[in-house]
Amino acid sequence: MIEPFLSAVPVLKKLEDAGFEAYFVGGSVRDYLLERRISDVDIATSATPDEVKEIFTKTVDIGIEHGTVLVIYRNRSYEVTTFRTEAEYKDFRRPKEVFFIRSLNEDLMRRDFTMNAIAMDNSGQIIDPFAGQTAIKEKIIRTVGNATDRFQEDALRMMRAVRFVSQLSFDMEENTKKALIELVPLLENIAIERKRVEFEKLLLGSNRKKAIRIMLETSLYAYLPSLKNNKDSLEEILSYELQDLAIHEMWSLLVFCLKYKGKQMETFLRNWRLPLKEIREIQLILFYLHKRLEQEWTVYDLYTSGSTIILSVEKLYQVLKGNKENETIQKWLNLYEDLPIKNRSEIDVNGVELMAWFNQKGGPWLKETLFTIEQAILDRKIVNDKRKIKEWLMECNQN
Incomplete structure (x- = not known):
């Protein structure tokens, strides 16, 4: 023991x-x-x-x-x-x-x-x-007694069966699978929160692709929030290598394959009862992923996204491009770590000082000036030092 x-x-x-x-x-x-x-x-x-x-x-x-x-x-x-x-x-x-x-x-x-x-x-x-x-x-998922009875008692057991396929790499026993196909509409009686727990465990399992295939074969997917008419999108996921993707990255990939953006994306995630904080993170990942697919990271995008989002975006970028090398992921993380500042609060000057230097009251100019300073520091035009920033501003003001 x-x-x-x-x-x-x-x-x-x-x-x-x-x-x-x-x-x-x-x-x-x-x-x-x-x-x-x-x-x-x-x-x-x-x-x-x-x-x-x-x-x-x-x-x-x-x-x-x-x-x-x-x-x-x-x-x-x-x-x-x-x-x-x-x-x-x-x-x-x-x-x-x-x-x-x-x-x-x-x-x-x-x-x-x-x-x-x-x-x-x-x-x-x-x-x-x-x-x-x-x-x-034998690596078999088999119900205790009659499968129909077990699934009618608690329909969520059908999702648990598929989740165990993902987590344990087991196969589903024939009669168990037949009962699942017959009774899968009963999932409509199950709370979305309970479905989400099982779905997320399924998405993280080592054999998630096999589990997704079973979802498609048995039509289980049609009884999950907002997936009924999206069989093609789930099939698209199967074309990618999914190893090492965390749960927010799996949600992001799913939304990407669904081709949801903006309000449609948020509605989909809310339908799954995801916490707002998690929805915002997924939205950020997808925002920068779409930019990444069009161009390389800019210094300012690295700065505004942060290391956690950079890592997720790069992992998904490699998956979508079919790349197996992870060297570029570390390259962008290193560039982020090398930034002179990671947050606006790190700038060595504040709004009160700027108003004193220019003898002006607050207004739109203040926000614009702080943004100009931020950009200049990130572009390494100036050092993040109060005296240097003041000298640079005064020189710019004279010109």
Whole structure:
């Protein structure tokens, strides 16, 4: 057994010492078997939420109606969830009622895919009633039980299936894929925010192109915000090498292929419920990308964009041009780092001083003068020094 399981073993033992069962479950066990990096662990127990709260002194109710309590133990936090089964689902999103049970097997039975229906005890022994290890070995995404039932319970599981294709490079089992094709319209019942979470994970997976192909084959894309009539644009994305693109760069590439600009671009991103800050960053990336496709960077564009935008734009430029060498990316980043100033606030003179030098009140001339100084410093016509700037201005004023 490895971390972070080792640090969490005492939590399992405290539950067991109190007379309850407790296991590691879900994605952390799956990733352990796949030898993938594990960030945190989930714990399932036969103890009810109230019983969990009696055992541990520090807890937080984060989803107690669904049986989940956050346990804070030895300065670490663990989500501990009671074994449960669920009544009939409503709106293809959530169960009408949750029932707490004492059976691990019944708890695993309600999970989405066999690879996620595996438990591990405090000694590292695996409990695998639905052949999840076989699915992992065969690299197959297979639902626990009938695929139609699982997808009708929660339609988002269809997006999760495709997301796992991207993240794990697994294939989808035939009956699972057939059920997805048949039931994909149920995604209309799922909140856009939930779809976005899965879509962004899909866009970042190592096998994202394979996942996008499945989206096209199954028509899943047609039930995502503003993508229904844009099959050609998604197919265009498949023509590019997408490795190493971050999420904002993937969104930017998608918008670029959609050929959206201005208001249309913003509407598309807002339809996906992206935070405004992220929308603005994507808009900046695309603004400079379109300029970059027409000409090389100017000093002023490097200055106004900043290193983060420069990096994203250059990565996308290389993707669109089919270039594999990254030397030019570093070239432009080096030129940015070599700029005499990175921000107007770094200019060694301010508006109050300019008004004093010229004995004038504020007005449009002040903004124009500061811009002139800024340009001159960037073009290395003057040094960013108060005395030198004043001398240069006075000389310009005389001419």
